[in-house]
Amino acid sequence: MPNISELRAIRVLRPLRSMSAFPGMRRLVAALLNSLPALRNVVGLQMFVFVVFGILGVQLFGGRMSRVCRLTEFPVRLPVDATWPVPNDYLEQVLANASAFRCLDAPLLDYTDSTPGYSKETSPWRIPQDCFWPVHYSDGLLCADPYHAGGHHCPAGDTCGSNYDAFGNPRFVNERAMQDALHTERLNWGYTTYDNIGRALLTIFQSVTEEGWTLVMYMTMDASHPIVGACFAVSLIIFASYFVMNLTIAVISDEFQSDKPGRRATMSRMSLTWSARRLTADAGAQFEPRSPLYRLVTHKYFSEVITVAILANTVVLSLDHYPMSHSMDANLELAHFVLLCVFVVEMLLKLAGLGFRQYLRDKFNVFDAVIVLADLIEAAIIPPLFLGSSHKTSQTGSISLFRAFRLFRVFELARNWKSLRNLLQMIAQTVASIGNFGVLLFLFVYVFALMGMQFFGNTMRFDKFGCPTPHNVDEFWNGTVPRSNFDTLPWAIATVFQIITGDSWSTVLYEAMRGNDMAASLYFIVLVILGDSILMNLFLALLLDSFEAAAEGVLSDDDQKKTSTLTKSLSMRTVKVSPVSTKRRLSGTHDILARSLKSNTRRQSLLEDRALCDIQDPVEISSTCGGTRNSDHICEPNVRHSKKLLDLPQQALNGPGTNHLKPAKLSKLQAFSGKSLYLFGPTSKIRRWASQLSTHPTFESVMFAFIAASSIVLALENPLHDPDSLLAIVLLTLDKVFAVVFLLEMAIKVVSLGFVMNDGAYLRSPWHVIDAFVAISSTVVLFAQVSTANGSIKALL
Known part of the structure; x- marks a missing residue:
């Protein structure tokens, strides 16, 4: 079994089934699937580049990245009981008289140019010995022999040596003795090497993700010629990382460009909604009574004064620091209080000049009112020092959240700063349009977190020597667990998200490989490829495309606003002849917007019905069904020899609004053609x-x-x-x-x-x-x- x-x-994989419940998310997945043919070519090119650099790395650094500084000139015998780690008293005896503990009276055969007359089969180290080679742990770097090129040489009295001979034969029987030289965090636990093509490809993959590539470069520079190691690493990053790896985003972005009409239709509907809000506010403001307070709060000088106050508030907030002298604290609180009074007066004047309903129509006014109320609550709970309050700075921590609201006043600059307002509007529309990606990202992280728990749950526990703890009650629970782990769902989700953002993902990889084996690397390679290289690039392509569409929508809104202003200006000339109430004018504005939205909705609905209906055989069809998650049946309108439907332009099938349709949906007539399982016919x-x-x-x-x-x-x-x-x-x-x-x-x-x-x-x-x-x-x-x-x-x- x-x-x-x-x-x-x-x-x-069960949670992935929920993707079919969200049409927008299905469109994202469809875009990824449509880009697979082009991605296949990109992946082929990437693999070719990886293999080429991998082979080159094996030729340049193979066998060189296992040498570290040793305390003796040659390997020595293990104690009789063969315990590990070696007791300190035994190690002191070895260092006092190393010749008496010499492991094998034979050449070290540490470099290929020092092995004349020997081969892999005739090497004296072809049979592993019950020995070890003491390591100079305080050095902690790879090294090179003084007579060979290398960026790091051992101190006087030490010997640069490897646990393998020049032919790759392991010198020692004890597995811990073999791992001891490189089993440190500083050397990536011995997994970073170019000794074979498999390890080389893993090292190349880590480097092209730009995670820890400088450490790999320094290791190659220490173990071989520094110029060769630096040139190899820089060439790998420039060619493989900057050029080849970034082809992925180019392919995905190109696929999104081909699917632009469907997403632009969605962005158009969002832009109409924003236009409705803005025109409604403008129309309401056009016909307010012209009281003196109204003229005051709408005057440009009033806005400029408030802008100066907002900037001063930002400067005062930036002066807050810790620790702070008592006098500085008192001065800042006085400045905060004065500015608070300014903003309170502004709010009261606007309420009196605009009226309560008109005041609430402007979202910036609501936003400002919330901040002012938060400041007033803070002042009521903890009065300023100059008012006689005796509170200490340490007692204000619980109210610091209210003070944080002050910083948000800087966004009020967008009220009169047109370019900033347009930018914020574009950001808001973009965030709304990429909501489906958030669901897709959550499912991706959740699935891989569950998978990580299945593979690595409670396997990443290590003793004080960095080795996996034995699976027994006494030692297992005493092991140290790294912060990034898969033992629980919250930590698994955090770890997966850390990996797909590319931050220290190689550290988690090495921890999993230490606790399991080299096969653990497959999980992380797949996660980085799908999460970082594809999913994050999908987000970037979607973000750029949505931002471009939002920018076009904002510019279109500005043009509409100019036209609306001109229309209002012309209509004002007829007010004396035929007065019209404010309510009626607002109603007319809403009617125009409603007709625009309704027309857009009808066009979308017509295209959807055209795409859903099977018109190859236009006979009478009548069915009633509900929307489904991933069913192959759909709702169809009644059709009786519909000549008009057949005459619709064929390009409507591919028009905006049809891209979000489920690809698996077919007509009921098609679903009931033939026999299912050769048993059940259409009737x-x-x-x-x-x-x-x-x-x-x-x-x-x-x-x-x-x-x-x-x-x-x-x-x-x-x-x-x-x-x-x-x-x-x-x-x-x-x-x-x-x-x-x-x-x-x-x-x-x-x-x-x-x-x-x-x-x-x-x-x-x-x-x-x-x-x-x-x-x-x-x-x-x-x-x-x-x-x-x-x-x-x-x-x-």
């Missing part, structure tokens, strides 16, 4: 029942709830749980229930759509492929658990 624990790790009652059930909105909601519950259960699982505890039994039972439910869902949809042969069959949709993969793997695990009588497989769980 296979390792069931590895099959159980496949269940972490089969079982097939119709399965179709009605699988397309019902309640069915989709229930399945989404099961996916969410299954994800929570996966997060609660821990390999250290007592298998006989109530929690472990409940989680195992729920796991079985979820496996059965997902298998039933798959069976129902297969009966409705067919398995693979029909048009629009179950496996024709990539979303269904994920569902089937997870459901079948869960069933295999469930079958193995139930059918194994001796419980040996259960022990693997």
Whole structure:
């Protein structure tokens, strides 16, 4: 039987099924999938570059990155009991008379140019010895022999040597003695090397991500010629990292450019919404009574005074520091109080001049009122020092949150600073448009966090020598756990997010490899490629495209505002002849905007209906169904020989508003063509029942709830749980229930759509492929658990 624990790790893909519930997120995934052909060529080029630099690294530095400074000129014998680490008293005896403890009376064969007449098979070190070579730990660097090129040479009295001879034969039997020389954090625990193509490719991959590449460069410079090591590292970064790796973002950005119309339609609707808000505020302001206070608060000089006060508030806040003298503290509090009075007066004047309703129409006024109220609350709780308050600085920590609100006043500069206001508006529209990416990022991090818990949970515990702790009660819990780990879900999520941001990800890689083996590197390589190189570049491409669309929308709004101003100016000339109430004028503004939004919505709806309907056979179709998450059925309008529908331009199918449609959706007529599983024809009652059930909105909601519950259960699982505890039994039972439910869902949809042969069959949709993969793997695990009588497989769980 296979390792069931590895099959159980496949269940972490269950949360990915929720992606089909968000059309915008499906569009992002579709863009990634569409870019795969071009990405395949880029990945091929990247692999070619990696292999070329890897081979070059092996030729230049192979065998050189394992030499460190030694306390003796040759290896010496281990104690009789072969304990590790070697006792200090025994080491002192060795250093006092090393010749008496010499391991092997033979040449060291440390460099290839000092091995005439020897080969790998005839080397005296071809048979590992029960010895060790004392390391000068305080030096901590790679070294080179004084007679060979190298950036670092050992101090006088030390010898530069390796635990391998010149032919790669290990010198010692004891594994700890072999690892001891390089098993330090400063040397990346011995994993950074060019001794073979596998290790070289891992080192190259770490370097091109620009994580710790300078340390790798210094190691090569210490162990070989400094100029060669520096030139190799700089060439690798410039060519492989700056040019080749950045081709990924170029490919993804190009794919987004080809899908621009669909996203621009969304941004247009958002821009219309922003226009509605701005025109409504402007229209309301146009017809307010012209009282003296109104003229005062709307005068440009009044705005300039408030701007100066905001800038002064920012300067005063920047002068706050710790520690601070009593006089400085008192002066700053006085300045804060004076500015607070200015802002309070501003708020009162605007309320009196504009009126309460008009005051609240401006979001900046609301924002300013919140900050002023927070300052007043702070002043009431902790009065300023000059008013006789006897509070100490240490007592104001609980109210520091209110003081932080003062800093946000700087955003009020956008009220009169047009370019800043437009920039903030573009940022707001961009943030709203990339919300789907946030959901995709969360699912990605969550899935890889669960996967990391399955692979590395409670394996990254080390003793004081940096070695994995034995799996026994006495020593395991005394081990040191690195801050970045996969023992719990919160730490796993934080660790995955750290890795995809590229910060010290190689450190986490080495910790996982120490606690497991070299195979752990595959998880981190996949995570960095998908998370950092692809997902983060997808975010950058989406951000740039959305910002460009938002910028076009803001400029369009400015043009509309100028036109609106001209229209209002012309309409004001007829006020004396035909007066119109403020309410009616505002209503007219809303009507114009409503018609614009409605027209846009109708165009989008028409395109969506055109794309959803199967018009190849325009016969009468009548169906009623709900929206589904990943079903292959859709709602269709009634069509009776619709000649007008057939006459629609073909390019409407590819127009804006159709890009977000689920690619797996087909018409009911297509879904019922042929026989599903060669048993159920189009008129089969079982097939119709399965179709009605699988397309019902309640069915989709229930399945989404099961996916969410299954994800929570996966997060609660821990390999250290007592298998006989109530929690472990409940989680195992729920796991079985979820496996059965997902298998039933798959069976129902297969009966409705067919398995693979029909048009629009179950496996024709990539979303269904994920569902089937997870459901079948869960069933295999469930079958193995139930059918194994001796419980040996259960022990693997």
